[in-house]
Structures are given as structure tokens and as C-alpha cells.
Amino acid sequence: MAKVRLYLEQSLHEGQSVSLTREQAHYLFGVMRLTVGEEILVFEGKNGEFRAEIVETGKRGGVLTCVEQTRPLQLPPDLWLLFAPIKKARTDFIVEKAAEMGAARICPVQTEFTNAERIRRDRLQAHAVEAAEQCGGTFVPEVAELARLDRVLADWPAERRLMFCDEALVGAREALAGPSGPWAILIGPEGGFSDTERRRLHDMEQAVAVSLGPRILRADTAAVAALTLWQSSLGDW
Amino acid sequence: MAKVRLYLEQSLHEGQSVSLTREQAHYLFGVMRLTVGEEILVFEGKNGEFRAEIVETGKRGGVLTCVEQTRPLQLPPDLWLLFAPIKKARTDFIVEKAAEMGAARICPVQTEFTNAERIRRDRLQAHAVEAAEQCGGTFVPEVAELARLDRVLADWPAERRLMFCDEALVGAREALAGPSGPWAILIGPEGGFSDTERRRLHDMEQAVAVSLGPRILRADTAAVAALTLWQSSLGDW
Numbered sequence: 006m007a008k009v010r011l012y013l014e015q016s017l018h019e020g021q022s023v024s025l026t027r028e029q030a031h032y033l034f035g036v037m038r039l040t041v042g043e044e045i046l047v048f049e050g051k052n053g054e055f056r057a058e059i060v061e062t063g064k065r066g067g068v069l070t071c072v073e074q075t076r077p078l079q080l081p082p083d084l085w086l087l088f089a090p091i092k093k094a095r096t097d098f099i100v101e102k103a104a105e106m107g108a109a110r111i112c113p114v115q116t117e118f119t120n121a122e123r124i125r126r127d128r129l130q131a132h133a134v135e136a137a138e139q140c141g142g143t144f145v146p147e148v149a150e151l152a153r154l155d156r157v158l159a160d161w162p163a164e165r166r167l168m169f170c171d172e173a174l175v176g177a178r179e180a181l182a183g184p185s186g187p188w189a190i191l192i193g194p195e196g197g198f199s200d201t202e203r204r205r206l207h208d209m210e211q212a213v214a215v216s217l218g219p220r221i222l223r224a225d226t227a228a229v230a231a232l233t234l235w236q237s238s239l240g241d242w
Numbered sequence: 243m244a245k246v247r248l249y250l251e252q253s254l255h256e257g258q259s260v261s262l263t264r265e266q267a268h269y270l271f272g273v274m275r276l277t278v279g280e281e282i283l284v285f286e287g288k289n290g291e292f293r294a295e296i297v298e299t300g301k302r303g304g305v306l307t308c309v310e311q312t313r314p315l316q317l318p319p320d321l322w323l324l325f326a327p328i329k330k331a332r333t334d335f336i337v338e339k340a341a342e343m344g345a346a347r348i349c350p351v352q353t354e355f356t357n358a359e360r361i362r363r364d365r366l367q368a369h370a371v372e373a374a375e376q377c378g379g380t381f382v383p384e385v386a387e388l389a390r391l392d393r394v395l396a397d398w399p400a401e402r403r404l405m406f407c408d409e410a411l412v413g414a415r416e417a418l419a420g421p422s423g424p425w426a427i428l429i430g431p432e433g434g435f436s437d438t439e440r441r442r443l444h445d446m447e448q449a450v451a452v453s454l455g456p457r458i459l460r461a462d463t464a465a466v467a468a469l470t471l472w473q474s475s476l477g478d479w
Contacts, residue, residue, distance in 0.1 A: 079456065107455065142457050218477070218478060220344055221342075222342055223376070223377070226339055226466060230470040234470060
């Protein structure tokens with residue numbers, strides 16, 4: 006079975022021909038040294054995963070044909086991850102982990118104690134694609150534009166519950182009991198939430214504060230830990 | 243309150259004088275620009291955390307005095323993390339996360355599909371120290387020497403249970419019910435366990451296979467996810 010997995014932009018179905026971009030051709034034929042007749046796995050996040058045969062190679066492109074569907078689309082639970090961007094490597098890491106752990110949407114937010122003024126959305130989206138390629142997923146979570154937390158909370162959907170990680174007394178098991186449905190996880194900045202933000206969150210009917218233990222976790226660790234608690238309680242684990 | 247936290251080698255108690263090494267002096271006086279009369283927090287993993295005053299500074303050393311204990315020693319649960327070392331950055335990351343998440347001992351193991359022939363134990367131990375400094379812990383887990391998994395399992399302590407992550411049907415909640423006591427978590431190599439290893443693990447009376455969901459996790463993600471499941475079920479969260 007082919008090991009290479011490639012995310013494609015165009016809609017896929019059995020028998021479909023796919024033209025490769027220069028970058029995809031470089032990766033498949035230059036880096037992975039694949040040639041005509043060999044097979045890879047492809048997905049586009051909508052119609053599942055397909056076995057595809059290489060029918061044409063070139064320096065600047067190439068052509069694949071989708072032979073057969075190998076897996077149906079497997080959507081993650083309706084879970085958003087909101088986090089305050091931090092240093093570049095750790096932000097990349099959070100996006101990678103969110104995709105691996107099965108978040109449906111990744112939303113970078115600016116809190117009062119967040120330094121990041123901007124993010125490279127396209128670069129973060131590429132990290133999410135790479136993580137999906139690696140983890141065998143058939144879905145790629147969308148990375149949203151950076152938004153201010155206060156505005157995000159002002160427009161918060163009534164039916165979406167929000168788990169936020171705070172030094173709270175509530176154990177995760179109690180907090181995460183009850184129905185599934187739309188949820189989001191908010192990871193605070195490493196400097197913590199401001200008093201205004203904390204009050205705002207505690208006042209929200211949809212919000213649940215969850216403790217992540219007695220040690221202070223970095224934001225990237227907290228993201229994986231919170232996703233684990235949610236997935237094992239309400240998600241698809 | 244002082245923000246700088248420093249791990250020291252020598253045993254600490256109130257009133258104790260501490261001579262600083264050249265590296266510690268460089269960090270405190272060169273990098274952090276602290277001077278005589280200022281205070282930091284210090285710990286050595288045995289007697290808790292102390293507020294310490296700088297009484298002498300210098301390029302090659304300096305002296306602190308422990309003023310008072312600020313926190314007692316807080317030992318993590320008796321949990322070992324065994325993992326197969328991977329690429330340098332991700333191995334560093336696993337050690338950092340294990341210290342943050344409250345593992346008591348970190349054991350790099352060589353499996354049949356592990357490439358690593360050696361590790362820099364001292365460098366990994368330094369990462370564990372730095373993570374403990376950052377996460378407010380008063381304990382630093384010891385990083386063991388790299389050992390072969392088959393030998394580690396051959397000498398496995400009868401009373402220590404072992405959670406290993408495999409594509410298993412057992413949900414984590416059921417698997418991690420029951421008494422606490424000594425435990426270990428084994429994270430397999432990214433190439434997976436060999437058939438021999440998998441049989442050996444399934445045959446062990448102390449071993450429990452736990453699933454980490456439908457997507458394939460990288461080893462570093464799996465380490466944080468497994469530590470979260472354990473800590474929230476049987477640990478100190």
C-alpha cells in the first residue's frame with residue numbers, strides 16, 4: 006500500500022484526473038522519487054481518501070488518476086480550538102496538534118495579554134494540512150483569521166458550549182458530562198487572562214471552567230491536554 | 243514577588259547560603275540583570291521552594307541566602323513515562339512535557355523500530371530542569387539512560403502497572419479505573435511496535451492497552467495525551 010498521503014484542493018471522485026502543481030510535482034517526483042505507475046493516497050477534506058495512480062510526471066507538474074476510494078470522509082466532532090498565538094514554533098505546534106487531535110476549526114484569538122498583532126494564516130493552514138496528511142485524517146480543520154477575544158465572545162453562538170482552562174475547582178469529568186453538540190475550547194495566553202476577560206468568561210452561560218492540574222502548563226501543552234480531556238469525554242475517542 | 247525560579251543542586255533550608263556556579267551567575271546577573279538585595283525563587287527537588295535573596299554578585303559566581311520556604315515539596319504521582327526517542331526537537335519536547343505534566347521518571351527506551359542508538363542524557367535532564375523551573379514545580383523528574391525495551395520489560399517490577407498506547411478497543415476510562423499505586427506509560431515509536439513487542443506487552447499481567455482515538459498521533463502528541471488521561475483518571479489533577 007502506498008504510504009505517501011497528499012492533500013489536494015480539487016473535489017475528488019473515482020476515475021477523476023488531477024493535475025499537480027509545481028510544488029506537488031517536486032514533492033512526489035523530486036523528494037519522494039515516485040514514478041509513473043506508482044500509487045499514493047489523496048484526500049481533499051470532503052469526499053474521503055482515494056488511491057491514486059501517477060500517470061504523468063514532470064518537473065513542473067504531473068497527472069494522477071483516482072483509482073478507488075479507500076476511506077470515507079471522517080469528520081471530527083464539532084469542536085473549535087481558540088488559542089492566543091505565542092512564539093512561532095509553539096503556535097505552529099498548537100495548530101499541528103489541533104489537527105492531529107481532531108479539532109474542526111482552529112481560531113487564533115488576541116487576548117489582553119497576547120502580544121501577537123498578526124499571524125501568517127496561510128502558513129498555519131499549511132501546518133494543518135501537513136498534520137492531516139501525516140495523521141491519516143481525511144479532514145483538514147480551517148485556520149481562522151486572528152480575531153479579538155472580546156469580539157469573538159460578543160458574537161458567541163448561543164448553542165456552542167465553551168470550555169476554558171483556568172485554575173478552577175471543577176474536575177474535568179464533572180464539567181464535561183452532559184450532551185455533546187457544538188463545543189469550543191479556549192486556551193488562555195501564557196500571561197493568563199485579564200480580570201475583565203476572566204469575569205466575562207465566568208458570566209457566560211455556555212462557559213465551563215476546567216482545571217488542568219496543579220502545575221502550570223505552557224499553552225501548547227494545555228492545548229493538547231484540553232483536547233484530550235474533551236475527546237475522551239465527549240468526542241470520538 | 244520574584245518571578246525567576248532557579249533549580250539548585252545543593253540541599254536547601256531556611257537561612258542556608260548558596261554559592262552560584264558561573265552559569266547560574268551569568269543567567270541571574272547577566273541575562274536577568276538582577277542585583278544584590280533582589281529575590282528569586284529556588285528549589286532542589288527535595289525540600290520545596292524557597293525565597294532567596296541575592297547577597298553577592300560576580301561574573302563567575304555569587305551568593306544567595308534562602309530567606310524562607312514558600313512552598314513545600316510536591317511530589318508527582320508515582321508515574322514513569324517510557325518513550326522511544328525520535329527526532330531531537332520532538333524528543334526534547336517529550337521530556338519537557340513529561341516534566342510539566344507531572345511524570346516522576348522519564349525513561350527513553352529502544353524498541354525494535356527505534357532508530358536512536360544514543361541520547362544526550364545530560365541535555366535531556368537539563369530540559370526537565372528548565373520545564374520544572376517554568377511550570378512552578380518543586381520536583382524534577384530524573385531522565386534515565388537509554389535502555390532496550392525488551393530488557394526493561396524483562397525486569398519489570400511486579401507491582402507497577404503499565405499503560406501502553408495501541409489501537410485497542412478498550413476506552414481509557416475503563417482501562418484506567420481501579421487503584422492508583424505505581425504506574426508507567428509506554429509510548430511506542432512512530433513506526434509502531436514490532437509483533438514480538440506487541441505480543442510481549444499484551445501478555446504482561448500489569449499491562450493495559452489504551453486507545454488514543456481514531457487518528458494516528460505523533461509520539462510527542464501521544465505522550466501528552468496519555469499523560470492527560472492518566473492524570474485526570476488516577477493522578478493529581
